[in-house]
Amino acid sequence: MLDFLGEGYFAKACFVIAVSSTLLFLLKLVFFSFFGGGADFDSEVDAAGSDDAMQHNSSFTFISLQSILVFLMGFGWIGLAGVLEWKLGSITAFLVAFMVGIVFMALSVWLMFQVKKLSRVRENSINDALSKMGRAYTRFSSNGPGQIQIELHGHLSTVNAMNYRNEEILAFDAVQVVAIKDGVLYVQKV
Numbered sequence: 001m002l003d004f005l006g007e008g009y010f011a012k013a014c015f016v017i018a019v020s021s022t023l024l025f026l027l028k029l030v031f032f033s034f035f036g037g038g039a040d041f042d043s044e045v046d047a048a049g050s051d052d053a054m055q056h057n058s059s060f061t062f063i064s065l066q067s068i069l070v071f072l073m074g075f076g077w078i079g080l081a082g083v084l085e086w087k088l089g090s091i092t093a094f095l096v097a098f099m100v101g102i103v104f105m106a107l108s109v110w111l112m113f114q115v116k117k118l119s120r121v122r123e124n125s126i127n128d129a130l131s132k133m134g135r136a137y138t139r140f141s142s143n144g145p146g147q148i149q150i151e152l153h154g155h156l157s158t159v160n161a162m163n164y165r166n167e168e169i170l171a172f173d174a175v176q177v178v179a180i181k182d183g184v185l186y187v188q189k190v
Helices: 009-035 065-084 090-119
Strands: 133-136 145-152 155-163 174-181 184-189
Touching: 009 065, 009 090, 065 090, 133 184, 145 174
Parallel strands: 155 184
Antiparallel strands: 133 145, 133 174, 145 155, 174 184
16 A cells, blocks of 8 residues: 555655644644644643652643654654655664654644743732732722732733722722732722
8 A cells, every 4th residue: 555655664654653643633733723722631741850740730741642743743754754755774764753753842842831831820929019000990989899900020910909998999090009908909099
């Protein structure tokens, strides 16, 4: 069936690996594009080697379905090119394909890590908000709840707050954080 690849088993194996991993990668891409891609079949590996390496909330994922498919695509296509186009021996083509697969896998992991950094929720210390100025995001009734926009650690954040005074605060009015009690910001109109 794969006679066009010649007599070598390595070229045939590379062809099967390359085509099947590419098809699975495209299937995964199409499936997650239409049905949502929030989940991946990940196995967590801690690069620092700490005791909690297998915890689910680790932020660094090295071995995942995507990284394995990317490794196999790189390995398969470069192995096939090494044997057919570059006329390398099977062992040399295997070594080159393995190294390229590792590089592709590392690039995939690095790109996913960068994407995760973009979507990471920044946890700001509420205590740093004391005495800061901001804007009411929603209307506050007298001594009632609402939301404000305030800059914390160089980022504009929308946080819940309570009106400290008996006066109404309208949306977009300037406010100042005057107290923090039990993790709740108390603001007054400026």
